[in-house]
Amino acid sequence: xxxxxxxxxxxxxxxxxxxTLRCDPISGHDNxxxxxxxxxxxxxxxxxxxxxxxQDESGMPNNRFLAxxxxxTYSTLKVQPAELEDSGVYFCASSQLDRLYGYTxxxxxxxxxx
Amino acid sequence: xAKTTQPPSMDCAEGRAANLPCNHSTISGNEYVYWYRQIHxxxxxxxxHGLKNNETNEMASLIITEDRKSSTLILPHATLRDTAVxxxxxxxxxxxxxxxxGTRLTINP
Numbered sequence: 001x002x003x004x005x006x007x008x009x010x011x012x013x014x015x016x017x018x019x020t021l022r023c024d025p026i027s028g029h030d031n032x033x034x035x036x037x038x039x040x041x042x043x044x045x046x047x048x049x050x051x052x053x054x055q056d057e058s059g060m061p062n063n064r065f066l067a068x069x070x071x072x073t074y075s076t077l078k079v080q081p082a083e084l085e086d087s088g089v090y091f092c093a094s095s096q097l098d099r100l101y102g103y104t105x106x107x108x109x110x111x112x113x114x
Numbered sequence: 115x116a117k118t119t120q121p122p123s124m125d126c127a128e129g130r131a132a133n134l135p136c137n138h139s140t141i142s143g144n145e146y147v148y149w150y151r152q153i154h155x156x157x158x159x160x161x162x163h164g165l166k167n168n169e170t171n172e173m174a175s176l177i178i179t180e181d182r183k184s185s186t187l188i189l190p191h192a193t194l195r196d197t198a199v200x201x202x203x204x205x206x207x208x209x210x211x212x213x214x215x216g217t218r219l220t221i222n223p
Contacts, residue, residue: 031209033210035211042213043158043211044213045210045212048209048210058210059210091157091158093157102150102160103211105157105158106157107155107156107157108157
């Protein structure tokens with residue numbers, strides 16, 4: 001079984017540019033989550049999709065962040081325009097509807113805004 | 115949000131049991147305790163979870179105090195490959211994980 005795939009693995013962009021991160025969940029996993037860790041801080045929840053619907057987006061920091069999950073398969077997280085404080089590692093995770101065995105996380109995208 | 119508190123770092127000798135504590139004194143009755151670990155450049159890896167009973171699987175054991183305000187993750191025979199950052203997390207509501215700062219565990223030969 002393929003795991004959760006994220007790309008790119010690294011991205012370096014200038015302040016004010018746009019970046020789009022992609023996540024491919026495990027096939028058949030209806031739940032998809034985005035988390036991020038900024039320097040020196042704990043991993044924090046951003047949002048949760050159930051299929052193509054946003055179940056909880058309470059962790060999205062501001063309206064520069066837009067997440068989509070068209071067709072309930074892969075998801076994208078766009079940051080536009082990027083700011084210096086957006087630098088960090090963005091993780092995607094997925095799980096089946098019965099979540100009792102924990103999420104499976106991807107390896108993350110390390111975003112650096114300069 | 116219920117929060118977790120963990121020591122920032124710990125050391126353990128190879129072959130010994132590693133006991134990692136976590137405080138979650140504000141946990142609610144229906145919130146689960148989850149443990150993950152992160153090895154350099156990888157994503158967090160699920161280890162174990164529990165509600166109020168002690169749990170054991172092939173990776174670790176989880177001991178939760180009776181009042182549920184703290185828990186301990188036990189790696190029974192630590193190896194060098196267990197060197198990682200270990201996160202205690204609470205799952206809230208519709209499946210949102212709330213992570214602590216993590217404990218950097220170093221296994222020494």
